[in-house]
Amino acid sequence: MQHHYDTNSAEIPPGCPAHGNVPLYGPQFGSDPEGTYEYLRSLGPSAPVDIAPDVEVELVTSYDAALYILQNPAWFVRDSRRWNALKQGRVPSDSPALPMMGYRPNALFADGARHARLRQAVTDSMATINELHLVRQVQQSAGYLISRFSSRGQADLMADYAAPLPLLVFSDLFGCPPEIGDRVIVGISGIFEGTPGADEVLGGALSELIALKRRTPGTDLTTRLMQHSAELTDEEVLHQLVTLLSGGTAPLTAAIGTSSALYLSEGWPVGLPVEDAVAQTLWNYAPIANYAAHYPTHDVELGGRTLRADDPVLISFAAANTDPKLTEHREQLSAKAHLAFGAGPHACPAKDPAIMIVVSAVEALLNRLPDVETRIPFKALAWGEGPWSRSLVTVPIRFTPPVVPVSAGPASAPVGSASAATARSSASVAPQSSAASRPAHAAPHAKQGMFSRFLAWTRGES
Structure with a gap:
């Protein structure tokens, strides 16, 4: 030393x-x-x-x-x-x-046979994600968030878009009903903001979600984890959900924000697709900057x-x-x-869906706000001071407010963007979430949280 x-x-x-x-x-x-x-x-x-x-x-x-x-x-x-x-x-x-x-009973902190068992349940469940539905869900989430600030002509890309978008997508993927989804978002957000009691809020919400899926299974990731042949206990399911939710939120927020800011930067070559900005972000600004603690078994x-x-x-x-x-x-x-996604037996099992979410989120921003630009040069943007994540603190953007309100429908793809083209061609066949099929005249829940408001928006209730 x-x-x-x-x-x-x-x-x-x-x-x-x-x-x-x-x-x-x-x-x-x-x-x-x-x-x-x-x-x-x-x-x-x-x-x-x-x-x-x-x-x-x-x-x-x-x-x-x-x-x-x-x-x-x-x-x-x-x-x-x-x-x-x-x-x-x-x-x-x-x-x-x-x-x-600190130790948690999940795949991230497990070794050997126990790690293999837990990870297999996660990877098999993740493999069932419908890519077309995932892209559509990102587009809908993006449309909702942009609709909240589009009339202002300016926004903070991080707080108004990059931070809440993964939470909306995850709440749908894990099959959260509105009231549970609201509390999941409060819990996850509170953990990263250091809010007292956030762990308890998240744990309580996920416990209710697991109990609900025991009674009424669905086609979501929570149900797939519970029904996997590895036969996870409810406690094991809960801790895998915590890992997927908390381990995915901050990195996705960082990647969406950095990739968007990089693509909009003064030095970005014209004509390069969004995928290139995402790749450069993963190489040069790894969203998970320092992590993956290992313990040598001997000197x-x-x-x-x-x-x-x-x-x-x-x-x-x-x-x-x-x-x-x-x-x-x-x-x-x-x-x-x-x-950026690690390597070896503990490499991130969700790297493909993660990249798809980031690319789709950046494309949706560019499609819906065609003249969007950053108000501060990329090199002058401030980064967070913590060791774990490489994330921009704020990215002020400005744009011309759309004449027509932003809709929940799929956006047209930028030239040269393969994934956006896939999303455009598949939008009409992508499955709708169960919540989105509820009647439009249903009364909104009192004191709605973000996920409840989002679902109401997709149903045309707000």
Whole structure:
């Protein structure tokens, strides 16, 4: 622990147990994460950092080293109950690292046969997603959100569009009725905003959803998880849902916001499709920046450093993707060789639906607001200061308010966009959600939340 990084900076928290560790949070990191990663690379393929005050981890910044760890589950496991500092009481009980790194009984923190069983249930359930329906749901969600701000001629792309859109799509995919969907959104949003009691709100809503699906099965992801041959308990179903919801919301928000801002930026080449902006985002601005804690089963030598058994080793997907040793021959790699979705047995099982959601969301914005532009240059946009996600704080946009109100129907596709063309051709055959088939004269529920208002809008009730 002899490395030092701007030790005179006020960003080093008082009482830090290893003065000189790079703090991977706060204004200094948020303003220049690339500079931080560059410094860390000078120390080797990994280096000690403080992921939160009084919480030290080893951060892997090398692409090759990251891939080695991700693909070596025998030596590097995911069960955070092994975490030395946590077992020894050296992690503050209110640390912001605990909600992200603390153990949960789901596939993300499981190893071996248990991980294989839980993951198979998730991947098999995800494989049943109807792509045409998913695109239509994104388009409907986009239309609703844009209708809420289109008359103003300006909006914040992050708060008004990128943040709520995944929540609306997920509420539909998981078969939430309006009142439960409202509470799921409140719970998920509260977790990321640090709202007290948000975990309980989300857990209560998902417990009710599981009980409902026991009584009345549907064709949604919740029902498919419950009916899978792996025979998940209700508790296991709940924790897989929490992982899918919370693990998908922030990354999708970041990817939609960054891809949109990049596509609208002053330096974006004319004629390149939205898919290229999404690919560049995944390579250069990995939405999940630093995560995937692994615990060595024994001391491991890596690039001259010893990774101690049961001390957390985090993967910097952001640093690995921009590793100079990688960029020298990146053109020869597959366009999908980035680590934005991880690699190995714990790679994200939902990468294809995730990319489809992001591409469809960006296309919908461009289609419905053809002259939309950002009010601040891309390079001047502010990024979040946290270690986990690489996300823009705000993206002010402006546009000409549509003469005709934005509708829920599918938008026409931009030239050169394959996925939008698919969406356009399939819109008439995509299945409707069960909620959308309810009679238009039904009275709206009192004190409606976002999902209830969205469903009412799709039925022409508001």
